[in-house]
Amino acid sequence: MRSLVVVPTYQEADNVDRFLRAVRVAAPQCDLLVADDNSPDGTGAIAEQTAAELGRVEVLHRAGKEGLGAAYRHGFRWGLDAGYDVIVQMDCDFSHDPAMIPTLLGAVADGVDCAIGSRYVPGGSTPGWPLHRRMLSKYGNRYTAAVLQLGIKDATGGFRAYTAETLERIDIDSTRANGYAFQSEVALRMAQAGLRLEEIPITFVDREYGTSKMSVRIMAESMARVTTWGVRSRMASRRDHR
Template identity: 40%
Template sequence: MTDTALKPLVCVPTYNERENIEKLINRILEEIPFADIMIIDDGSPDGTGGIVDKIASNEPRLHCIHREGKQGLGTAYIAAFKWALERDYTHCFEMDADFSHDPKDLPRLLEATKDFDIAIGSRFYAGRLSIVNWPLSRLILSMAASLYVRVIIGIPLWDCTTGFKCFRRKVLEHLPLDIVRSEGYSFQIDLNFRATRMGFRVGEIPIIFADRTEGGSKMSKKIVFEAIWRVWQLRWNGFMEDLGYFFKGKRRPMPGKEPDHL
């Protein structure tokens, strides 16, 4: 897809990714040269932010938000989305810096937003695994998380926690970014839940996901526990919202049924 009317922003949160960042920036710009990149660095002690600034001084497509201290993925993405909404970007990607997400898939996800409002890179679409090198424990955790989310809040997605996504601008304009508080896995679940309830079409595009080879994981027990209880909070919020619709005699938008209602 090389439509000149498209102006995507690839948002990449970083914390200690010095081994990956330069290579990743180059690969993204190779695959999707008409996109800009926004790195959101939380004061990485390994100097990732400084490396980005150095590259950005000669690369106008590269931008960086520097934040003080590790503040989590959720607020990092929200800062980047708000920055994009103040400008004329047509799409925003979410992407990890550790090469788990292949830059080659960026054009495929963008293409998929012709049919969907959010295209998500799915690691186990229709039950088919496409994961390279991941420890069995991580695989089970991720699949179990998606099943748990499907059962409790009923999002019709195979992979609810993936962090490789492309949003059409319209979605970000309507999501209540100021009230989303989720940080890790639950940030992905939260946005998927809110977007599907608003009637946006969320589509899964199979991708091959590889474990990181450089740098260390930031996955923690805190992130897992946050996801477990946040799902119940989302379900409760959804229930209260439905009660509101019921008493007002209104119908809430059906996922994918009224894509142009907003």
């Protein structure tokens, strides 16, 4: 299987070189694509330097900061057009351990449509998180999974491996969320399509370098979108059963 790791970046100058090297060591069979939103700190230029040294690394220099979802849509479409069989998404800040990439790829090779790195299945964890953050994330995920009827425990995690067929089937280009709600929107589309999903336990750690992009406002926007999608889904279901 031709596999591509897609990583969106914004202000990741402290991480991107180390990250690309770590992925190459952990999953040497994977090519890499950096989708940089014109980071003022020079992330894109650093990625280019590392790419020249490592090989099989491409850098998309996007016009500006348009959000996580927009960067992923751009990166996924690039990978699909290039003919990759499997596309992995993950963060650049080492919250997602590159050493877990082969495990996700193995699940896809065994026949699942999407392997999800999950914090909330047995064996998954979020070490070092304060209690309020742990509760907010855990119950936010429970709410998302229940409202959208997803059947998974980690609906908002961003460490996943998709088959190319999965991304085409859910029409990834027509997704609309640009922030962190993008993860939930993709999960909803996969559930509605009846795709086979497998959650694989991961350890999610806080970044050591750089600044998190998560905020209360972003989380509130995500929950608002989830509620809207849930209401629409139920209304559509009722119409279908009349």
